[in-house]
Amino acid sequence: MAPLSILLFLAALVLSETAPVADTDLKTQDSTSPLSVKILDAVFGKATNNMDVEVYRQAENGSWILFATGKTTSLGEVPDLVKAEDFVEGVYKVKLNSWAYWRKVGITPFYENVQVVFRANHVVRRNYIIAALLSPYSQTISAVVSDPIS
Numbered sequence: 355m356a357p358l359s360i361l362l363f364l365a366a367l368v369l370s371e372t373a374p375v376a377d378t379d380l381k382t383q384d385s386t387s388p389l390s391v392k393i394l395d396a397v398f399g400k401a402t403n404n405m406d407v408e409v410y411r412q413a414e415n416g417s418w419i420l421f422a423t424g425k426t427t428s429l430g431e432v433p434d435l436v437k438a439e440d441f442v443e444g445v446y447k448v449k450l451n452s453w454a455y456w457r458k459v460g461i462t463p464f465y466e467n468v469q470v471v472f473r474a475n476h477v478v479r480r481n482y483i484i485a486a487l488l489s490p491y492s493q494t495i496s497a498v499v500s501d502p503i504s
């Protein structure tokens with residue numbers, strides 16, 4: 355992992371929004387998962403706690419097969435989201451169930467959910483962090499992709 359690069363990225367995101375995110379929410383935790391998420395709430399200026407995250411992998415016939423699930427911790431992350439040996443080359447979809455998250459705090463959001471679809475591990479294996487800054491009517495998503503894993 356490259357925590358410094360994600361911190362710099364998130365700092366840039368946060369500076370462009372109104373609600374400041376506390377330093378502690380920008381920490382990343384150690385995880386062996388080659389796919390991670392970092393989901394921040396731009397309304398209350400914190401990491402999103404307890405948001406459902408689903409990862410799908412595209413089958414050869416184009417259908418989406420559920421691959422992994424989890425809930426964000428108070429750091430806005432899902433520890434050990436996927437196993438390295440299972441995370442083979444393919445097209446993946448990370449789905450964040452943001453609707454339920456906002457409804458819990460009394461906000462009716464525009465988006466039903468947030469979906470990020472990307473191709474992973476073509477050419478070589480890498481680590482992927484999906485970093486998202488969410489508001490009820492707006493979302494900013496960036497991928498932080500590592501150098502090849504040797």
Ligand SMILES: *[C@@H]1O[C@H](CO)[C@@H](O)[C@H](O)[C@H]1NC(C)=O
Binds near residue numbers: 413414415416419
């Ligand atoms: C598509 O492929 C998946 C996985 O191989 C399988 O479970 C599913 O039934 C297939 N769907 C169709 C419509 O053929």
